[in-house]
Amino acid sequence: MKNKLKLGQAAGVVAFAIIIGAVSMSSSSTVDARTSLKENRTVNAGVALGLTEAADATELLTAGVTSALTYYGADVSVAQNDSNVVTASAQGAQVGNTAQETEQANEASQTPTAAQTCGYTNLGMSVISSGNLNIRQEASTDSEVIGILTNHNACELLEDAGEWYKVTSGKVTGYVNKQYLVTGDEAEAIAEQEIKTVATVNTETLNVRAEKSTDAAVLSQVGNSEAFTVNSVADGWVEISVDDSVGYISQDYVTLAQALPTAKTIEQVKYGDGVSDVRASVVSYALQFVGNRYVWGGTSLEKGVDCSGFTMRILGKYGISLPHSSRAQPSYGTKISASEAKPGDLFFYGSGRSISHVAIYIGNGQIVHASNKRDGIKVSNAYYRNPICVARYLPD
Structure with missing residues (x-):
């Protein structure tokens, strides 16, 4: 008499254990059908069975065997005959050594990667030692630059174009030189280090x-759709770094999500009529340093600089002498309204009327500034905080 269990074609991963009556077991061994794909073998009780990519392989197992089988889309048959012999055969099966290993493997396969968590299906990560990686309109060094990636920025790979990849990152879609991107496991390893929780404001202001209280002093205000890296979340409050200050925003008015750093558009350098060449040059020069370090008290654009050191060095290249102090810099220019701002003007921020931060306006509602230790020199919305004042230094 023969009792046979037929397990049909699997849509996913299936694991099962066959446990036959207790007998004295010989020393445990492992059988791997990879060593002989079309061979019938008999093994003693107590084995841990491993079939991997078996092709018409059949194992004969004596009673007392526990066999953990994990297979993908394969037909697996198990039968017991009157001689107390179990036969397990598989076509294209992949089998784990133990049920515990199978369970661990299944759990690991269900854990999303950093790329999956952030919505990437074909992840690329930029790897550059300094400066920026240009994203171009076409796959040519002669093509227009439409965006920039800094080191360890993420992108979705859309197309392999020889020496170039077509990518999308943030709001930019274009072509990147392939030699400065890594993919596969190498990209995922970088992504695991760079992934962060981001809070995106979902209210107007x-x-x-x-402090974590509606009674605490207001340090500044941030605008709708502005995103900030989260330091911590507790008691309904989200701790964020706003430039060189740490503050708290209500969790009720932000959306929290895991994210990887992405490209910045440079549409802001496409000025309209009436912008002088010197203003265009100031912005172009300042944008070269996006991604470089923030260092409190620093004045080096390459090695580290703070907010007022950044504006001092950038405008200094164009003959404008400024002190190394965001509080003092407004008095060296002409105060204007924010609505009158042109590329190259300075925006000042702080709490109340006390100035503690400064940035360079680059047009189209954007600024470039040395923000904080975490973000370094970056591009932001000019109204991510309410500016206290705006000052002009460059001639029209």
Whole structure:
């Protein structure tokens, strides 16, 4: 008499254990059908069975065997005859050594990667030692630059174009030189280090407070759709770094998500009529340093600089002498309204009327500034905080 269990074609991963009556077991061994794909073999009780990519392989197992089988889309048959012999055969099967290993493998396969968590299906990560990686309109060094990637920025690979990849990153879609991107496991390893929790403001204006309380002092205000790296979340409050200050915003008015750093558009350098060549040059020069370090008290554009050191060095190249102090810099220019701002003007921020931060306006509602230790020199919305004042230094 023969009792046979037929397991049909699997749509996913299936694991099962066959446990036959207790007998004295010989020393445990492992059988791997990879060593002989079309061979019938008999093994003693107590074995841990491993079939991997078996092709018409049949194992004969004596009673007492526990066999953990994991297979993908394969037909697996198990039968017991009157001689207390179990036959397990598989076509294209992949089998784990133990049920515990199978369970661990299944759990690992279900854990999303950093790329999957952030919505990438074909992840690329930029790897550059300094400066920026240009994203171009076409796959040519003669083509227009439409965006920039800094080191360890993420992108979705859309197309392999010889020496170039067509990518999309942030709001930019274009071509990147292939030699500065890594893919596969190498990209995923970088992504695991770079992934961060980001809070995106989902209300028109949100107060940043000094403490986790609506009674605490307002340090500044941030605008709708502005995104900030999260330091911590507790008691309904999200701790963020706003430039060189730490503050708290209500969790009720932000969307929290895992994200990887992405490209910045440089559409802002496409000025309209009436912008002088010197202003265009100031912005172009300042954008070269996006991604470089923030260092409090620093004045080196390459090795590290703070907010006022950044504006001092950038405008200094064009003959404008400024002190190394965001509080003092407004008095060296002419105050104007924010609506009158042109590329090269300076935006000043702070709490109340006390100035603590400065940035360079680059057009189209954008600024470039040395933000904080975490973000370094970056491009932001000019109204990510309410500016206290705007000052002009360059001639028209």
